[in-house]
Amino acid sequence: MENNIGAVLLEAANLLVVGMGVVFVFLGILIFLMKLMSKIVGGDAPVPAAPVNTNRGGRKVSSASQDHKVKAAISAAIHQYRQDNK
Amino acid sequence: MDGLATLWASTGIANFHWQQLIMIAVGFGLLYLAISKKFEPLLLLPIGFGAILTNIPVAGFSAEGGLLYYVYHVGIDTGIFPLLIFMGVGAMTDFGALIANPKMLLLGAAAQTGIFATLFGAILLNFVPGFDFTLADASAIAIIGGADGPTAIFLASRLAPDLLGAIAVAAYSYMALVPIIQPPIMKALTSEADRKIVMEQLRPVSAKEKMIFPLMVLGITILFLPEATPLVGMFCLGNLMRECGAVDRLSKTAQNELINIVTIFLGLAVGSKLSADKFLTVETLGILALGAVAFGIGTACGVLMAKLMSKMTGGKINPLIGAAGVSAVPMAARVVNKVGLESNPHNFLLMHAMGPNVAGVLGSAVAAGILLALVGG
Secondary structure (H helix, E strand, O other): OHHHHHHHHHHHHHHHHHHHHHHHHHHHHHHHHHHHHHHHHOOOOOOOOHHHOOOOOOOOOOHHHHHHHHHHHHHHHHHHHHHHOO | OHHHHHHHHOOHHHHOOHHHHHHHHHHHHHHHHHHOOOOOHHHHHHHHHHHHHHOOOOOOOOOOOOHHHHHHHHHHHOOHHHHHHHHHHHHHOOOHHHHHOOOHHHHHHHOOHHHHHHHHHHHHHHHOOOOOOOHHHHHHHHHHHHOOHHHHHHHHHHHOHHHHHHHHHHHHHHHHOHHHHHHHHHHHHOOHHHHHOOOOOOOOOOHHHHHHHHHHHHHHHHHHOHHHHHHHHHHHHHHHHHHHOOOHHHHHHHHHHHHHHHHHHHHHHHHOOOOHHHHOOHHHHHHHHHHHHHHHHHHHHHHHHHHHHHHHOOOOOOHHHHHHHOOOOOHHHHHHHHHHHHHOOOOOOHHHHHHHHHHHHHHHHHHHHHHHHHHHO
16 A cells, blocks of 8 residues: 555655646746747737727727816716715 | 324424525525625525425425526536626626736635645645545535635535535635635735835726627637636627627616526525535535635735735736625625725725636636546546
């Protein structure tokens, strides 16, 4: 029995080394590819301009209406704060 | 008189075993944690209720033909529910912080040490009488260290279906306990000066990059680790739906209605595995202990890796963000932010921590794929 566990332990240790190795190699390749992609696609593209027409839902709204929303949120927050601190 | 006796024989009171009563109490305990303590309520509530239902005598919820039997069979036996959840998680995940700083993937990788070290620990537990974990069992338990519920359930359903209930409960409980488990480890491994490091602002990421990213991840998974493609593939599908901008309706469904519906059934199905004969064993205690260890080691390795990276970059990286490498999105990142604020009230680390955080999701999916490939075979 003890011997048996020893063998499984060895296998587990093996798994530890191989597993961590593969995780690092895999994500390392991904890092390399991501950097490559950013270079090719051009990571410096201005972000606010890009998503205007491409994404109507979610949190990305066109910048004009975002301004309104931000304003609304800020004034709501100020209002709330004043209410709470009377 | 005979009729009365028959009626008595069919009541719950006459048929209860004390183990079932204990498990129903466990179910109520989970309900309490979910409702009063807000511990991952979306999952622990259906799990707790499922645990109560499955331990009702006579009703036979989990016997062949019962409701929970079918829910489990359809959703977890086949692996479909965790994968659908993963698609939803993909649709909810913004990889912007990671694309802006790809090196953060290393932190997501380092935190997976918790998984593989725990695998070792689970086998070591076999020296204690009463434990008999096979390598497959140990792998399924170890994935708790990935701090990723759907991944843990998926792997457990493949490798150790008998332990699934305990593994799922441990995984979700520890995810809820992240704010308690992580800070002491983070503080022990970093100095006050470390924690004060302010990181430079992330560059903006274009929509195109965000769109190509999931396809790229899928591509290299196909090439190097096809065993992980069920998890990574569904994840990338959800993320592509989110980022491409062409299918907002599908993206919204995946991250709201669909994931909610699946969560209800996933919780019930996991709860159905909390039957007395499977849960009331010393192995459950072992699993709970190992889960905590896995979490601790993962956090520690993430922080240490971040420390190393901080040294190598000349102090541009705050080591705290390494703790976010154990997925648990977004809880772990919030914890990092909070601990960082304690040392420097003007230092907001949240966005920086989101990088390793989403990297951790990828990392644990990759680790699950490796375990499937090496142990599942």
